[in-house]
Amino acid sequence: MPGLLFLAFCSGTHGFQTSFAIHQALAPYCRRPYMRDEPAKTENRMKIAISIKDLRKTYENGFEALKGICLEVEQGDFFALLGPNGAGKSTTIGVISTLVNRSSGEVEVFGRNVDNHVYVTKLDLGVVPQEINFNLFERVEDIVITQAGYYGLPRPLAQERSDKYLQQLGLWDKRKDRSRSLSGGMKRRLMIARALVHEPRLLILDEPTAGVDIELRRSMWDFLIELNRQGTTIILTTHYLEEAEQLCRNIAIIDNGAIVENTSMKSLLAEVDSQVFVLDISKSDLKKAVLCLEKFNARSLDDHSIEVTVKRADGINAVFVQLDKVGVVVIGMRNKTNRLEQLFINKLATDK
Amino acid sequence: MYVNHKRIAFETIVIKEVRRFSRIWVQTLVPPAITIALYFVIFGNLVGRRVGEMGGFQYMEFIVPGLIMMSVIQNSYSNVVSSFFSQKFQRSIEELLVSPVPNYVILTGFVVGGMARGLSVGAIVTTLSLFFADIQIAHPVITLAVILLTSVVFSLAGFINAVFADSFDDISIVPTFVLTPLIYLGGVFYSTQMLPPFWQTVSALNPIFYMVNTFRYGFLGSSDVDVIWAFILLGTFAVSLYVGCIWLLRHGTGIRF
Numbered sequence: 001m002p003g004l005l006f007l008a009f010c011s012g013t014h015g016f017q018t019s020f021a022i023h024q025a026l027a028p029y030c031r032r033p034y035m036r037d038e039p040a041k042t043e044n045r046m047k048i049a050i051s052i053k054d055l056r057k058t059y060e061n062g063f064e065a066l067k068g069i070c071l072e073v074e075q076g077d078f079f080a081l082l083g084p085n086g087a088g089k090s091t092t093i094g095v096i097s098t099l100v101n102r103s104s105g106e107v108e109v110f111g112r113n114v115d116n117h118v119y120v121t122k123l124d125l126g127v128v129p130q131e132i133n134f135n136l137f138e139r140v141e142d143i144v145i146t147q148a149g150y151y152g153l154p155r156p157l158a159q160e161r162s163d164k165y166l167q168q169l170g171l172w173d174k175r176k177d178r179s180r181s182l183s184g185g186m187k188r189r190l191m192i193a194r195a196l197v198h199e200p201r202l203l204i205l206d207e208p209t210a211g212v213d214i215e216l217r218r219s220m221w222d223f224l225i226e227l228n229r230q231g232t233t234i235i236l237t238t239h240y241l242e243e244a245e246q247l248c249r250n251i252a253i254i255d256n257g258a259i260v261e262n263t264s265m266k267s268l269l270a271e272v273d274s275q276v277f278v279l280d281i282s283k284s285d286l287k288k289a290v291l292c293l294e295k296f297n298a299r300s301l302d303d304h305s306i307e308v309t310v311k312r313a314d315g316i317n318a319v320f321v322q323l324d325k326v327g328v329v330v331i332g333m334r335n336k337t338n339r340l341e342q343l344f345i346n347k348l349a350t351d352k
Numbered sequence: 353m354y355v356n357h358k359r360i361a362f363e364t365i366v367i368k369e370v371r372r373f374s375r376i377w378v379q380t381l382v383p384p385a386i387t388i389a390l391y392f393v394i395f396g397n398l399v400g401r402r403v404g405e406m407g408g409f410q411y412m413e414f415i416v417p418g419l420i421m422m423s424v425i426q427n428s429y430s431n432v433v434s435s436f437f438s439q440k441f442q443r444s445i446e447e448l449l450v451s452p453v454p455n456y457v458i459l460t461g462f463v464v465g466g467m468a469r470g471l472s473v474g475a476i477v478t479t480l481s482l483f484f485a486d487i488q489i490a491h492p493v494i495t496l497a498v499i500l501l502t503s504v505v506f507s508l509a510g511f512i513n514a515v516f517a518d519s520f521d522d523i524s525i526v527p528t529f530v531l532t533p534l535i536y537l538g539g540v541f542y543s544t545q546m547l548p549p550f551w552q553t554v555s556a557l558n559p560i561f562y563m564v565n566t567f568r569y570g571f572l573g574s575s576d577v578d579v580i581w582a583f584i585l586l587g588t589f590a591v592s593l594y595v596g597c598i599w600l601l602r603h604g605t606g607i608r609f
Contacts, residue, residue, distance in 0.1 A: 098450065119454070127450050129446065134442075149361060149367075151452065152354065152452075
């Protein structure tokens with residue numbers, strides 16, 4: 001029996017080598033080692049990375065998670081899908097990635113229906129789920145290489161890709177470690193490396209930076225921006241609205257299983273009527289500043305900072321002009337809340 | 353998905369499964385070897401001397417095929433049920449479900465993984481039995497065919513158990529309350545010809561009885577059952593279970609919501 005097992009292993013190794021040779025030969029003719037010979041409906045549809053029509057999902061317990069949502073994400077977009085907990089974001093992602101059976105509706109990935117072209121559409125998809133879902137007893141490198149194997153990547157190519165993404169995501173030193181020994185942030189990065197190993201055209205990230213410290217979060221942003229710049233379409237769900245504002249060009253807000261907003265980030269942010277700023281000033285200037293900024297509903301927060309509400313039409317310069325007139329020096333300034341956060345709350349309140 | 357990609361995916365699943373049970377060999381390969389060695393010592397050697405002959409053979413020779421078959425059945429089943437359920441539990445099964453691997457490749461990969469463990473343990477037990485009995489194989493082809501088919505059937509059965517299981521309790525209930533009694537009553541330790549006619553009829557309803565006796569036929573050239581009928585039964589079980597497993601995977605039972 002050990003002999004049989006040895007033979008099985010040997011044939012596996014040989015298989016990897018053979019298929020690697022085939023892929024090497026095909027490499028000049030395709031961007032990635034897959035041939036997508038099934039044509040999309042039209043060239044125009046190919047410009048749409050994902051198209052969702054009247055998607056509904058009712059769970060067995062009767063909970064209606066999706067109530068006929070429609071959504072289109074263009075190829076090359078960095079798209080934010082926002083919503084409160086239980087709004088239907090993860091269910092939507094689950095349906096796209098086939099982890100959730102939909103009740104009705106249609107999903108197309110790069111112009112191909114996921115039901116009719118299940119294998120081709122899956123090749124185009126990379127999914128980073130919300131919860132850690134890899135085997136905690138396996139080594140970091142094995143997790144990535146195994147995933148590559150599921151996508152038919154021959155072993156040498158899988159190893160090369162694994163090395164590449166583990167290096168890019170700062171996990172190179174941990175590649176031989178058991179995955180359970182990784183920190184929370186490392187586990188999230190490992191899931192990104194795993195999702196990218198087959199180099200999908202569409203990457204879906206379900207709260208990828210949840211519980212990740214700010215430094216790491218920013219390095220992940222840089223990584224994702226670069227990935228998007230190279231042509232990968234990215235759909236991001238996040239609770240950090242600053243993250244969505246920084247990264248995404250287009251946005252959809254989902255609430256209670258329905259899309260309540262679907263527009264560009266620019267036009268959404270243009271809807272902000274007023275913003276609240278916090279100004280840091282010296283203690284001696286505090287009263288003077290509050291008095292001269294009465295028009296801006298100024299109020300002191302503590303003995304060195306005040307809060308002002310500035311209308312979009314007035315602009316923040318008007319505040320500085322007033323302060324300059326009375327000789328108050330502003331030491332620092334920041335938004336009290338993220339602009340998108342204000343809009344997000346407003347949208348959900350309107351929906352209710 | 354291209355044939356070559358499917359083959360790589362299949363190999364990946366099998367290698368992962370073999371690596372899993374090899375990594376924890378102290379839990380997967382050693383305990384069955386110790387248990388079966390104890391059976392050989394206690395039942396075969398100590399009790400067997402007093403029993404004398406069974407079905408025309410020394411008692412030790414008689415029980416060897418049954419014990420090998422028992423270890424193959426238990427380990428094929430438990431490998432698939434524990435591996436698939438723990439992947440469900442950790443949600444690492446999602447790695448496979450989001451990938452383009454067809455359902456039949458997933459199923460075959462797990463079944464071959466189960467067979468690899470079942471047959472590995474079977475090989476260990478066979479080696480151990482050489483210390484206790486002089487083993488001759490009367491019909492090598494039948495022996496090999498029946499052990500492979502049995503391993504397939506119980507790997508598939510383990511897969512179904514794992515699909516429906518919601519907790520770790522659910523994966524131990526069937527082996528404890530169904531599998532073990534069926535194995536013990538399947539003629540591992542005795543010939544059913546010793547039983548009264550009524551209990552012989554009851555034994556005939558136990559599928560493991562056919563597997564054990566056909567395997568024994570392969571070893572000793574003597575059996576309580578019709579070998580052809582046993583193969584038809586085994587083949588029917590294998591095909592039915594395979595079709596059932598594919599149906600469950602296609603509908604996402606227990607894995608897709």
